[in-house]
Amino acid sequence: MSDTRSLLILSSSAPYASQSARAALDVALTAAAFEQVVRMVFIDAGVLQLQPGQDNRKDGPKSVGKMIPALALYEVQEVFFHEDSARRFSIDVSAMPDSVTGINDAALSELVQKADQVMVF
Amino acid sequence: MKFSIIINGAPWSSPAAFSALKFAEAVVDGGHEIYRLFFFQDGVHNGSAFAVAPQDEVDIPKRWHALISEHDLDAVVCAASALKHGLLDAGEAARYDRTGHNLLPGFDISGLGQLVDALNQADRVVTFVT
Numbered sequence: 107m108s109d110t111r112s113l114l115i116l117s118s119s120a121p122y123a124s125q126s127a128r129a130a131l132d133v134a135l136t137a138a139a140f141e142q143v144v145r146m147v148f149i150d151a152g153v154l155q156l157q158p159g160q161d162n163r164k165d166g167p168k169s170v171g172k173m174i175p176a177l178a179l180y181e182v183q184e185v186f187f188h189e190d191s192a193r194r195f196s197i198d199v200s201a202m203p204d205s206v207t208g209i210n211d212a213a214l215s216e217l218v219q220k221a222d223q224v225m226v227f
Numbered sequence: 228m229k230f231s232i233i234i235n236g237a238p239w240s241s242p243a244a245f246s247a248l249k250f251a252e253a254v255v256d257g258g259h260e261i262y263r264l265f266f267f268q269d270g271v272h273n274g275s276a277f278a279v280a281p282q283d284e285v286d287i288p289k290r291w292h293a294l295i296s297e298h299d300l301d302a303v304v305c306a307a308s309a310l311k312h313g314l315l316d317a318g319e320a321a322r323y324d325r326t327g328h329n330l331l332p333g334f335d336i337s338g339l340g341q342l343v344d345a346l347n348q349a350d351r352v353v354t355f356v357t
Binding site: 111113125126129132133136137139140142222223225226 | 233267268269307308338339340342343344346347352354356
């Protein structure tokens with residue numbers, strides 16, 4: 107796996123409604139570990155993963171929200187949220203991690219265009 | 228053309244698994260190459276030797292098995308998903324002290340690195356989701 111290609115991950119699922127949000131993060135981290143260029147966009151119900159103050163009880167699932175600020179540490183360098191989705195789901199944008207940048211439809215379209223592969227979760 | 232196919236749905240829970248199976252058969256019939264089948268999330272159930280289809284319905288895991296063995300395809304079930312969903316080969320059953328194993332021959336349990344490799348090596352990646 108020497109050749110470097112770019113992977114765009116669209117994470118469109120709510121954090122605890124299914125395993126998809128977790129799977130998207132796992133794929134992002136694995137691809138980055140294999141030195142792929144990984145970009146990630148939280149879109150549609152996926153922006154709920156960015157909701158601050160996710161309170162995971164000890165016997166519940168692991169916090170998805172807590173993993174997101176750590177993505178940059180694992181070389182997932184570009185992490186975005188879709189601004190319209192955040193508005194629709196009333197996400198408090200000011201409380202989001204600094205490492206997550208808002209994008210509009212045009213910017214999203216550019217990301218899709220320049221990616222070698224796109225995966226939707 | 229070289230395809231990687233990602234299957235995220237369990238047989239019978241949604242059309243994803245059967246659509247993926249039909250697509251994979253069409254890829255092979257069309258003279259194209261399948262680089263890898265990657266069974267992810269609920270899709271790992273496609274590799275179950277313990278599923279029994281009703282007599283008048285398509286036995287989806289059995290048909291995957293036939294396709295994989297006939298064309299010697301590379302078929303990987305995601306390790307984390309497989310263990311969670313109770314899809315074990317003999318080695319994993321021994322490692323985790325479980326009383327049986329149910330992974331169909333021809334399927335291999337492996338990690339997400341195989342998915343990244345499949346994304347890299349294929350001309351086209353087609354994902355079947357629920």
